[in-house]
Amino acid sequence: MVKLIHTLADHGDDVNCCAFSFSLLATCSLDKTIRLYSLHDFTELPHSPLKFHTYAVHCCCFSPSGHILASCSTDGTTVLWNTENGQMLAVMEQPSGSPVRVCQFSPDSRCLTSGAADGTVVLWNVQSYKLYRCGNVKDGSLVACAFSPNGSFFVTGSSCGDLTVWDDKMRCLHSEKAHDLGITCCNFSSQPVSDGEQGLQFFRLASCGQDCQVKIWIVSFTHILARSTEDQLKQFTEDWSEEDVSTWLCAQDLKDLVGIFKMNNIDGKELLNLTKESLADDLKIDSLGLRSKVLRKIEELRTKVKSLSSGIPDEFICPITRELMKDPVIASDGYSYEKEAIENWISKKKRTSPMTNLVLPSAVLTPNRTLKMAINRWLETHQK
Numbered sequence: 492m493v494k495l496i497h498t499l500a501d502h503g504d505d506v507n508c509c510a511f512s513f514s515l516l517a518t519c520s521l522d523k524t525i526r527l528y529s530l531h532d533f534t535e536l537p538h539s540p541l542k543f544h545t546y547a548v549h550c551c552c553f554s555p556s557g558h559i560l561a562s563c564s565t566d567g568t569t570v571l572w573n574t575e576n577g578q579m580l581a582v583m584e585q586p587s588g589s590p591v592r593v594c595q596f597s598p599d600s601r602c603l604t605s606g607a608a609d610g611t612v613v614l615w616n617v618q619s620y621k622l623y624r625c626g627n628v629k630d631g632s633l634v635a636c637a638f639s640p641n642g643s644f645f646v647t648g649s650s651c652g653d654l655t656v657w658d659d660k661m662r663c664l665h666s667e668k669a670h671d672l673g674i675t676c677c678n679f680s681s682q683p684v685s686d687g688e689q690g691l692q693f694f695r696l697a698s699c700g701q702d703c704q705v706k707i708w709i710v711s712f713t714h715i716l717a718r719s720t721e722d723q724l725k726q727f728t729e730d731w732s733e734e735d736v737s738t739w740l741c742a743q744d745l746k747d748l749v750g751i752f753k754m755n756n757i758d759g760k761e762l763l764n765l766t767k768e769s770l771a772d773d774l775k776i777d778s779l780g781l782r783s784k785v786l787r788k789i790e791e792l793r794t795k796v797k798s799l800s801s802g803i804p805d806e807f808i809c810p811i812t813r814e815l816m817k818d819p820v821i822a823s824d825g826y827s828y829e830k831e832a833i834e835n836w837i838s839k840k841k842r843t844s845p846m847t848n849l850v851l852p853s854a855v856l857t858p859n860r861t862l863k864m865a866i867n868r869w870l871e872t873h874q875k
Contacts, residue, residue, distance in 0.1 A: 497533045499518070499526075499528065499533065501526055501535060501540075502518065502520040502522050502524070502526065503520070503522040504520050504521035504522040504547075505520060505521045506518050506519070506520045507519055507520060507521065507547070507548065507549050507550065508548075508549065508550045508551050509551075510551050510552050510553055510560075511530075511553070512553040512557030512560075512574065513557050514529065514530055514531075514557065515527055515528065515529065515530060515536075515553070515557065515574060516528045516529075516530060516533070517551045517553065517560055517574075518551070519548035519549070519550065519551040519562055520547070520548060521547040521548075522547075523542070523544045523545065523546060523547060523548060523564070524540040524541065524542055524544075524548065525539075525540060525541040525548055525551055525560070525562045525572070526539045526540045526541070527539040527540075527541070527560075527574065527577070536577070538576055538577025539577065541560075541562070541572055541577055541579075543568075543570055543579060543582070544562065544564035544565075544566050544568065544570065545564075545566045546564055546565035546566040546590075547564060547565045548562050548563070548564045549563055549564060549565065549590070549591065549592050549593070550562070550563050550591075550592065550593045550594050551563075551594075552594055552595055552596060553574070553596070554596045554600040554617070555596060555598060555599070555600050556600060557574060558573070558574055558575065559571055559572065559573065559574065559580065559596075559600070559617070560572045560574050561594045561596065561603055562594070563591035563592070563593065563594040563605055564590070564591060565590040565591075566590070567584060567585045567587075567588045567589060567590060567591060567607070568582050568583065568584050568585070568591065569582075569583045569585070569591055569594050569603070569605040569615070570582050570583070571583070571603075571617070571620070580620070581620035583603075583605070583613075583615055583620060583622070585605060585607050585611060585613060586611065586613065586622070586625055586849050587607060587609050587611050589607035589608045589609035589611060590607060590608040591605050591606070591607050591608075592606055592607060592608055592632055592633055592634050593605070593606045593633060593634055593635060593636045593647075594606075594636070595636040595637065595638060595645070596617070596638075597638050597642045597645070597659075598638055598640060598641070598642040599642050600617060601616070601617055601618060602614055602615065602616065602617060602623065602642075602659070603615045603617050604636050604638075604645060604647075606632075606633025606634070606635075606636055606647055607632070607633060608632040608633075609627070609632070610627045610628040610629065610630065610631060610632065610633060610649065611625065611626070611627045611633075612625070612626050612627065612628070612633055612636075612647055612657070612661075613625050614659075614661050621825075622849065623661075624660060624661030624846070625661065625849065626657065626661045626663065628647065628649050628653060628655055628666070629653075630649065630651040630653065631649035631650040631651030631652075631653065631673065632649060632650040633647050633648070633649055633650075634648060634649065634650050634673065634674060634675065635647065635648035635674050635675065635676050635677045635698075636648070636677070637677050637678045637679050637696070638679070639679055639694050639710070640679055640680075640681050640682075640683060640694065641683075642659065643658065643659055644656055644657060644658045644659065644664065644710075645657055645659075646677055646679075646696060646710075648669070648674030648675075648676070648677045648698060648700075649673070649674060650673040650674070651673060652668055652669055652670040652671055652672055652673055652674055652700060652702070653666060653667070653668055653669065653674070654666070654667060654668075654669035654670075654674065654677065654698055654708075656710065662742065663741070663742045663744075664738070664742055665738055665741065665742070666741055666742075666746075667741075669698050669700070669706060670698065670699075670700030670701070670702045670704060670706070671700070671702040672700055672701035672702045673700060673701045674698055674699070674700045675699055675700055675701060676698070676699050677696060677697065677698040677699070678696070678697055679694055679695065679696050679710075680694065680695040680696075680697075684709070693709050693710065693711040694709070694710045694711070695707060695708070695709060695710075696708040696709075696710050731758055731759025731760075731762065732758055732759070733752070733753055733756060733757065733758050735758075735759060736752055736757055736758060736759060736762050737749045737752065737753065739762075739792075740752060743788045745784070745785065745788070748776070748781075748785070751774055751775070751776065752774070755773065755774055757774075762789065762792075763789065763792065763793060765785070765786070765789055766786075767782055767786055770782045770785060770786070791813060803815055803869075804869065806827075806862070807862075807865070807866050807869065809827075809828050809829035809832055810826060810828060810845055810846055811828055811829065811832040811833065811836055811845050812829055812832045814829070815866065816828070816829045816862070816863075816866060817829065817866075818830040818831070818858075818863070819858075819859040819862045819863055819866070820833060820856040820857060820858055820859055821856070821857045821858075821859045822844065822851060822856055823851045823852045823853040823854070823855060824844035824846060824849070824851055824852075826844070826845075826846045827859045827862055828845070830856065830858075833845070833856060834856070837851070837854055842854060
């Protein structure tokens with residue numbers, strides 16, 4: 492049985508999105524407003540409508556607790572609202588200023604993603620209202636986003652039909668053409684599927700598009716779930732299959748080389764042993780710049796393996812050199828780096844953050860004495 496129980500007609504233009512919390516219904520519209528209604532009798536709350544956006548509001552969503560509402564707009568902002576009184580908590584500007592099409596909270600409410608028309612996707616810290624990580628897809632606007640039930644990764648969908656999987660540190664884990672035309676929506680099932688033999692968890696994902704199709708996917712990235720250091724190390728060494736190498740190439744924005752690597756049966760062991768000579772002579776990669784990029788990515792991989800095998804805590808590793816820091820300093824983006832490495836970065840490149848790609852507010856570097864003491868204590872304990 493289906494029965495209409497109420498109709499709301501308060502918006503003055505097209506309604507783009509609606510969202511439920513445990514007690515409220517939120518709607519947003521081309522009329523630049525967000526409206527809140529009680530689920531008890533569908534009356535509009537006294538502090539509704541919520542007004543700030545200067546252009547159309549494309550998406551709204553509640554935090555899992557229902558206490559915070561996020562809205563995003565063509566004006567390039569994502570706004571957080573207190574649902575109890577309508578107070579605006581924060582205005583978070585997309586770094587590129589591009590129209591924001593979609594926003595989504597993580598299951599633990601700590602993070603919020605915002606996807607924009609230029610393909611940029613931002614992971615925000617909801618507690619500090621600050622940008623945590625920033626990435627982008629090659630083509631199309633981002634129009635869909637969904638977190639896995641455990642919050643360890645999320646998926647974005649673009650107007651070009653690409654489906655991209657990101658981990659909670661904004662590393663691209665997988666990307667592929669999911670629909671011939673644009674993706675319109677994607678969502679995870681709340682219940683994981685278990686592999687009885689190995690005890691692994693899989694997540695079911697549905698994507699739908701303008702090609703009149705709905706596709707169901709099984710998503711499993713075991714190296715980003717709860718695993719031991721030994722398991723992580725295994726993911727970075729000779730145990731990689733040719734398919735694992737292909738996935739890694741795509742994540743490093745080197746998907747044009749997938750065919751060449753498959754043709755030459757490059758698995759994990761072969762990957763770690765590649766040299767500039769083998770790239771040129773055996774794989775026939777003619778571009779010097781492309782060979783240099785591949786070698787640089789492989790070296791980063793080797794460094795990561797070394798880091799994992801030595802058991803060095805990740806917070807002691809410089810994000811630029813991927814080596815243990817000796818003289819850590821804090822840059823104006825709030826992250827710590829090896830002093831010499833960040834000084835070289837700032838002098839040779841545009842003054843942007845290595846972590847967020849945003850312009851650094853200042854070139855001032857502050858010694859991180861607390862971190863240096865922690866590193867020294869760790870060295871005394873582990874390298875006797």
